[in-house]
Amino acid sequence: MMLKVRNLTSGYDKSRILFDMSFDVGAGEVVCLLGRNGMGKTTTVRTLMGLLPAWDGTVEFDGQRLDGLSAARVARLGFGLVPEGRQVFPNLTVHENLKVAAANRRNETEAWTADRVYELFPALLERTGSYANLLSGGEQQMLAIGRALMTNPRLLILDEATEGLAPVVRDQIWSCLARLRGLGQSIVVIDKHLKRLLSLVDTFYVVEKGRVVWSGNAQRVQQDEAIVKGYLSV
Structure with missing residues (x-):
């Protein structure tokens, strides 16, 4: 285990x-x-x-x-945490929220990058320069997940x-988690x-x-x- x-x-x-x-x-x-x-x-x-x-x-x-x-x-x-209430950095942009968490301590060959997060959550790609406090709740949750992934967690x-979250956003989160599961x-x-x-x-x-x-x-x-x-x- x-x-x-x-x-x-x-x-x-x-x-x-x-x-x-x-x-x-x-x-x-x-x-x-x-x-x-x-x-x-x-x-x-x-x-x-x-x-x-x-x-x-x-x-x-x-x-x-x-x-x-x-x-x-x-x-x-x-350990990568997506906390209750999202807790994104409100005065940083979407891209800055991702970059500030970036770490690849185990030198993964296919490490998570901002581009990979944007591919996982296309909605974030349209908001890269937006401050996190201006995002919808669903977008903030996507950002919180992306930020955690940027640490390349085990x-x-x-x-x-x-x-x-609205049902349509919940579906996006479930799809994301299913994809992550498929990646191991x-x-x-x-x-x-x-x-x-x-x-x-x-x-x-x-x-x-x-x-x-x-x-x-x-x-x-x-x-x-x-x-x-x-x-x-x-």
Whole structure:
């Protein structure tokens, strides 16, 4: 397994959010964390990225322990984050947002470049000189994904990949992720659109109150549809 998360606990100040998070991500695999708001998915991402300290448990990436490392060290090891809320640099242009993130630390022969990102998201090519704060929500999400790809990540993490986006833009994001999967990109995605995820995701993990309570592939999701939807309903 590329990523092994075992018995991870974390939280904010004295409030524990993660109680016993455990899941795996294999090389070239697409994994989805499902769950209602407030169940610990974003906290999991922030802890993996070193933005929150792990209180207990372990995170291993290709056999190397990550818990305790700074966010900068984690990023340099090959984690690329598309954060909830996009968080693009508002006063930089589209092209500047991409260039500022450019890194090819492993000397990939087919590294991600701005041109490759524009080919993946043609809408961004038309806005290269536009400031990021003038983009639509969908364009900002494309830019956030492109910016993460410019780091040439070994593991791409998308927190709320299509939240608040119009259906036509969501379709573009799903198509992008399917293409990345075809290229062998390892992905962790957090999203709520279960029907669209079924054709994309290899393994689903349902998160409830800071721990995984169900896991399985798309076939198992369909077999246990009532159980899974029960965890997702408000």
